[in-house]
Amino acid sequence: MKTGLVILREQAGHETGSHPENANRFPGVLDRLGEDSMKHDLPILESREALVEDLLRAHTEYHVENVRAAAENGPTWLDGDTVASPHSYEVALRSAGASLVAVDAVTGPEKSADSLFAIIRPPGHHATADRAMGFCLFSNAAVAARYAREQLGIDRVAVLDWDVHHGNGTQDILYDDPSVLFVSFHQWPLYPGSGWIDEVGVGEGRGFTVNLPMPPGSGDLEHIEGFNAIAGPILDQFNPGLLIVSAGQDGHVADELASQNLTAAGYHGLAQASAEFAASRGIGLVALHEGGYNPNTLPLLDHAIYAGIGGFAPDLAGDAPAPETEEIGWHERLVQIRRIQSAYWAV
Numbered sequence: 001m002k003t004g005l006v007i008l009r010e011q012a013g014h015e016t017g018s019h020p021e022n023a024n025r026f027p028g029v030l031d032r033l034g035e036d037s038m039k040h041d042l043p044i045l046e047s048r049e050a051l052v053e054d055l056l057r058a059h060t061e062y063h064v065e066n067v068r069a070a071a072e073n074g075p076t077w078l079d080g081d082t083v084a085s086p087h088s089y090e091v092a093l094r095s096a097g098a099s100l101v102a103v104d105a106v107t108g109p110e111k112s113a114d115s116l117f118a119i120i121r122p123p124g125h126h127a128t129a130d131r132a133m134g135f136c137l138f139s140n141a142a143v144a145a146r147y148a149r150e151q152l153g154i155d156r157v158a159v160l161d162w163d164v165h166h167g168n169g170t171q172d173i174l175y176d177d178p179s180v181l182f183v184s185f186h187q188w189p190l191y192p193g194s195g196w197i198d199e200v201g202v203g204e205g206r207g208f209t210v211n212l213p214m215p216p217g218s219g220d221l222e223h224i225e226g227f228n229a230i231a232g233p234i235l236d237q238f239n240p241g242l243l244i245v246s247a248g249q250d251g252h253v254a255d256e257l258a259s260q261n262l263t264a265a266g267y268h269g270l271a272q273a274s275a276e277f278a279a280s281r282g283i284g285l286v287a288l289h290e291g292g293y294n295p296n297t298l299p300l301l302d303h304a305i306y307a308g309i310g311g312f313a314p315d316l317a318g319d320a321p322a323p324e325t326e327e328i329g330w331h332e333r334l335v336q337i338r339r340i341q342s343a344y345w346a347v
């Protein structure tokens with residue numbers, strides 16, 4: 001499976017100061033994934049700026065203009081935890097644009113890779129159609145999904161979001177759209193508060209939003225079980241022409257923004273399962289970086305994902321140990337998820 005990276009050289013231009021989502025998250029990641037790329041002879045592509053028309057497939061004109069103007073006059077707080085600084089608009093265009101570079105490269109007869117991992121910030125999955133929130137300016141995943149649909153003519157696109165927070169923005173944009181399946185694993189309850197099992201889509205989009213709210217304390221086992229029992233079978237039945245992964249690593253046991261117990265092996269397993277699904281269908285896979293806020297562990301976690309989608313052996317030495325498994329109510333939750341989803345899918 002040929003994989004590679006899309007990188008955003010201008011990422012430090014989105015200045016957020018001492019905020020958890022800051023320019024210091026990625027230097028260590030890029031060093032480690034750069035070594036992997038050299039060792040396995042994998043391509044490293046450069047981002048490009050998305051066009052305003054690309055953003056407008058997912059966002060309102062009001063929102064795009066609001067972010068542009070806020071950045072120009074920045075630093076400005078767009079919500080309680082989302083800042084725009086003078087170069088944030090350009091960097092956000094490149095963050096979304098990196099997603100489009102990745103989609104272009106893994107699709108079509110001229111495709112140059114089976115999968116690509118875009119190391120991008122600002123992240124995207126909390127940005128709704130008309131507002132920035134939760135460190136996110138534009139929903140890179142929704143922009144990429146709509147581009148694949150409308151620009152490349154791919155009939156069905158799936159978005160799998162394993163960031164520890166619910167991808168409320170991506171869900172909001174795609175909620176009534178039956179051509180894009182949105183599947184989210186997230187800790188519940190946790191910011192932003194949405195993502196309960198009964199949020200399944202609306203109108204023609206009913207049944208095409210799949211939420212797996214994971215109890216606090218969930219780790220590798222629960223996530224892999226959730227993939228095998230719910231996400232995998234639904235992806236199979238939906239039969240997409242492209243798989244987009246919103247890859248946030250803030251569910252790691254050593255990440256302080258949540259209380260999940262995933263390890264590097266768990267992220268490797270999720271990435272590998274996603275890549276095996278894509279390979280079994282002969283479709284492209286694009287992983288877009290979302291959260292992950294411990295700069296000491298993020299290089300290892302992103303390496304685990306890169307190895308998982310690329311099919312090379314990971315080196316997971318140095319990972320933090322997961323605590324002993326406790327009874328957290330996961331099996332009862334899985335029964336509830338299955339009961340809701342069985343109205344739409346064979347699960």
Ligand SMILES: [Zn+2]
Pocket residue numbers: 163164165248250290291292
């Ligand atoms: Zn997150």
